[in-house]
Amino acid sequence: MISVNQLGKRYGDIVAIDDVSFTLSKGEVLAFLGPNGAGKTTTMRILTCFMPATSGTASVAGFDVFEDAMEVKRRIGYLPETPPLYPEMTVSEYLIFVAKLKGLPRRDQPSGLKNALEKCGLGDVSGRMIGNLSKGFRQRVGLAQALIHNPEVLILDEPTVGLDPRQIIEIRELIKSLGGEHTIILSTHILPEATAVCQKVVIISGGRIVAVDSQEGLSSRIRKSEKISLHLRKFDELTIKKILAISGVMAVNDQVNSKENESYGRFIVESELGIDVRERLAQTVVESGWGLLEMKPLTISLEDVFLKLTTEEKPVDNH
Amino acid sequence: MRNIFVLVGKELRLYFISPIAYVVAMVFLAVSDFLFYNQIRFYSGLSMQMMQMQGNMPELNIHESVFRPSLMNMSIILILIMPLLTMRLFAEEKKGRTNELLMTSPITITEIVLGKFIAVMVVYLLLLVLSLHLPFVLSVAVPISWSPLFASYLGLFLMGGVFLSMGLFASALTDNQIIAAVISFGILIGLWMVSPSGHNAGDSAFKEVAGYLSLMSHLDGFVKGLISTRGVTYFISMTCLGLFMTHRVVESDRWK
Ligand SMILES: Nc1ncnc2c1ncn2[C@@H]1O[C@H](COP(=O)(O)OP(=O)(O)OP(=O)(O)O)[C@@H](O)[C@H]1O
Ligand SMILES: [Mg+2]
Numbered sequence: 269m270i271s272v273n274q275l276g277k278r279y280g281d282i283v284a285i286d287d288v289s290f291t292l293s294k295g296e297v298l299a300f301l302g303p304n305g306a307g308k309t310t311t312m313r314i315l316t317c318f319m320p321a322t323s324g325t326a327s328v329a330g331f332d333v334f335e336d337a338m339e340v341k342r343r344i345g346y347l348p349e350t351p352p353l354y355p356e357m358t359v360s361e362y363l364i365f366v367a368k369l370k371g372l373p374r375r376d377q378p379s380g381l382k383n384a385l386e387k388c389g390l391g392d393v394s395g396r397m398i399g400n401l402s403k404g405f406r407q408r409v410g411l412a413q414a415l416i417h418n419p420e421v422l423i424l425d426e427p428t429v430g431l432d433p434r435q436i437i438e439i440r441e442l443i444k445s446l447g448g449e450h451t452i453i454l455s456t457h458i459l460p461e462a463t464a465v466c467q468k469v470v471i472i473s474g475g476r477i478v479a480v481d482s483q484e485g486l487s488s489r490i491r492k493s494e495k496i497s498l499h500l501r502k503f504d505e506l507t508i509k510k511i512l513a514i515s516g517v518m519a520v521n522d523q524v525n526s527k528e529n530e531s532y533g534r535f536i537v538e539s540e541l542g543i544d545v546r547e548r549l550a551q552t553v554v555e556s557g558w559g560l561l562e563m564k565p566l567t568i569s570l571e572d573v574f575l576k577l578t579t580e581e582k583p584v585d586n587h
Numbered sequence: 588m589r590n591i592f593v594l595v596g597k598e599l600r601l602y603f604i605s606p607i608a609y610v611v612a613m614v615f616l617a618v619s620d621f622l623f624y625n626q627i628r629f630y631s632g633l634s635m636q637m638m639q640m641q642g643n644m645p646e647l648n649i650h651e652s653v654f655r656p657s658l659m660n661m662s663i664i665l666i667l668i669m670p671l672l673t674m675r676l677f678a679e680e681k682k683g684r685t686n687e688l689l690m691t692s693p694i695t696i697t698e699i700v701l702g703k704f705i706a707v708m709v710v711y712l713l714l715l716v717l718s719l720h721l722p723f724v725l726s727v728a729v730p731i732s733w734s735p736l737f738a739s740y741l742g743l744f745l746m747g748g749v750f751l752s753m754g755l756f757a758s759a760l761t762d763n764q765i766i767a768a769v770i771s772f773g774i775l776i777g778l779w780m781v782s783p784s785g786h787n788a789g790d791s792a793f794k795e796v797a798g799y800l801s802l803m804s805h806l807d808g809f810v811k812g813l814i815s816t817r818g819v820t821y822f823i824s825m826t827c828l829g830l831f832m833t834h835r836v837v838e839s840d841r842w843k
Contacts, residue, residue: 279843316691319841341693352688354597356604368593369692413688 269294269451270315270421275324277310284310285475288324292468297447299462300455302472308455309349311472312423315453316346328421342371345419347427351410355399359390359409362398363416370417384412387442389435403430411439415446422446424454428461440465494541494565496549500533501559510552511535516543533561590694594702595709598676602710607675611668612714618664623657623721650735650812654722658739658810661718662803665743665750666779670771672710673754674764676703677837681762690841700833704755711747715740735812742809745822746802750775752829759836778802778825 270292277284285307292298300308314321315328317337325332331339354362363384367377385391388408393401398409407430414422427443428436444465446452456462462469471479500507508520516539523534539545546563553560602608630652680686689699719740722731750771757771758764782801798804802825805818 313687318687318691319843338693338695341691344691346687346691348684348687348691350684350687352683352685354601354683354685356601361600365593365597366688366692369590369688369694371590371693 269296270326270328270453272311272315272326273324275311275314275326276322277307277314277319278322283475285472288472288475288477290468290470290477290480292451292453294451295448296468297443297452297454297466298468298470299466300453300470300472301457301459301462302455303457305474306472307475308472309425310475312346312348312425312453312455316344316423317341343420345370345414345417345422347410347414347422347424349425351406351413353398353406353409353413356397358395358397359401359412360385360394362409363412366413367416370419372417380416380418383418384416387415388412389438404432404435407431408435408439411442420450422450422452422454424452426456427454428456428458436461494539494543494545496537496539496546497562497564498535498537498549498553499560499562500535500553501561503533503558507556507558508535510556511537511549514545514548514552516540516545516548590698591702591705594694594699595706598703598706599709601675602672602706605675607671608710611671612717615664615668615714616717619657619661619718620721622660622664623653626653626657627725649725649729650732653725654736654739655810657721658743659803659807662743662746662806663779665747666772666775669711669747669750669775670754670757670768672707673751673758673771674768675758676707676755677758677833678762678764678767682764696834696837700755700830700837704752704830704833707751707755708748711751712744715743715747735810738812738814739810741814742806742818742822745809745819745826746806748826749778749802749822749829752826752833753778756829756833756836759833759840 272288272290275288276286288307288311290298300311302308313319315326315333317333317340320334325334327333328340329343331343333340354365357365360381363381364377367380372380385394388411390405390408390412393405398406401409407427411424411427414424424443428439431439440461443452443454447465447467454465467482469479469481470477471481498511508522511517511520517537518540519538521536521538523532523536537545537549546565550560550563553563630649633652677686680689722736725731753774754767754771757774758767760770761767778800779802781797782803799821805821808815808818
């Protein structure tokens with residue numbers, strides 16, 4: 269549905285994004301994760317035909333964002349970083365204007381309006397002037413604006429910014445429910461957001477993609493347990509049993525050597541979150557005379573991954 | 588086409604919600620009424636004198652002695668207030684980031700430019716229609732020749748097109764409404780100052796060019812009651828120039 273190929277964008281001398289590539293199939297939800305100035309907004313602006321790329325290509329629903337901009341624009345609902353609102357208009361008036369602008373046929377406008385108001389929880393404020401709404405409500409009007417013409421593709425730049433915690437959960441649920449029918453790209457700084465709603469996560473930093481991962485990859489990285497890798501010189505049938513007897517240990521996995529199909533002394537010990545079993549484990553190993561070669565914690569949370577990936581790459585330029 | 592009218596509708600709505608159009612209209616009407624009133628007093632003083640000298644009602648041309656000078660004055664007031672109508676058109680969209688909505692919607696830049704231009708022309712047309720109350724009131728007392736008046740208003744309308752398209756261009760240059768107003772004010776003053784008589788350079792070719800470029804000499808033709816193709820062509824091509832430049836600026840904004 270969306271394919272991005274070696275996209276690059278320069279602002280004068282500043283390289284905003286460089287060699288960004290990814291693809292997204294119909295109905296998938298993708299999160300763009302990255303620190304400030306990473307190039308999330310820039311990529312989204314290119315995809316929505318707001319501005320052209322300096323190099324590379326991108327297409328939405330088979331249409332090139334540069335060659336067939338009109339076709340692309342018809343198919344996209346876009347929530348920019350700053351919601352594009354006219355403060356003097358009322359919520360309904362504004363949403364109807366956007367519906368017309370997006371080319372929604374007149375007969376579909378009332379139902380489109382009703383739907384968008386309902387989905388974004390704007391029913392009570394539909395007659396209010398946008399300028400008098402709170403920031404969170406304005407953000408919701410921005411979201412409603414992106415949804416009103418029921419577009420195939422939704423591009424949402426930090427959709428939950430400025431919302432209260434309950435709203436954040438509601439909007440995430442909404443985005444989740446929109447996935448499947450719509451293809452969605454959203455950007456965020458917040459990890460749990462990415463894992464909560466998206467099948468695919470692209471981590472971007474300093475204008476480059478530093479990691480692409482699936483929902484499964486992500487959830488395994490943030491599984492709710494501590495893992496310890498253990499390497500022993502000797503072991504016997506009782507090893508696993510004895511380790512399991514340590515309080516807090518949930519599971520022990522024998523790492524089988526794939527060639528000889530037999531153990532070579534490497535185990536992954538899984539324990540409950542927040543319980544450090546290393547001391548007890550070491551004691552058991554020593555007492556049993558197995559010969560401790562190595563013991564190290566394995567878990568790194570996605571936060572760690574994120575921070576590691578985004579800081580290891582040359583420090584983020586602060587232009 | 589449909590897109591243009593969606594935008595015209597939105598712009599008109601915003602004009603009538605905000606106080607600026609009303610303030611501009613009030614100032615415009617108040618000042619032009621005042622100038623008109625002065626002209627009438629001058630005219631009636633003149634007729635009195637002539638009546639005393641000749642002993643009978645003189646045949647003074649009311650169009651020449653009242654409307655022509657007041658309409659020329661009105662065009663100067665327009666130079667001062669038109670930038671206030673156009674300044675918001677693009678600058679406000681950029682400041683409020685709503686241009687991101689327009690530019691990512693299935694509407695072309697040409698449609699955006701024309702939509703905004705037509706909307707402000709409608710507002711201007713309303714101003715002109717409102718200012719017609721002066722001749723109507725006067726017509727109760729004095730017989731008025733309507734055809735030169737029609738030509739004058741046509742001239743004012745066409746000249747407004749030039750002013751407003753230049754203002755639109757200025758507004759596209761910046762996201763600051765004050766700066767937009769100042770720039771368009773500068774352009775309009777510039778156009779107003781070009782005149783064949785202003786330069787006493789003996790160069791006749793120069794005079795010819797200045798005469799063709801001079802907004803005021805073309806307007807004067809209309810206000811005298813003459814509708815000339817030359818004048819109509821001049822105003823329309825200047826308007827198109829303004830719209831074209833606006834289009835270029837909006838387009839090039841995307842490439843920054
Ligand atoms: N109009 C512009 N002119 C010059 N540089 C720009 C412009 N817009 C963005 N940049 C630069 O491009 C880089 C990427 O910016 P971008 O807005 O895409 O980041 P982002 O990932 O959206 O950040 P944030 O999380 O803060 O929204 C930044 O270094 C920024 O300074
Ligand atoms: Mg951003």
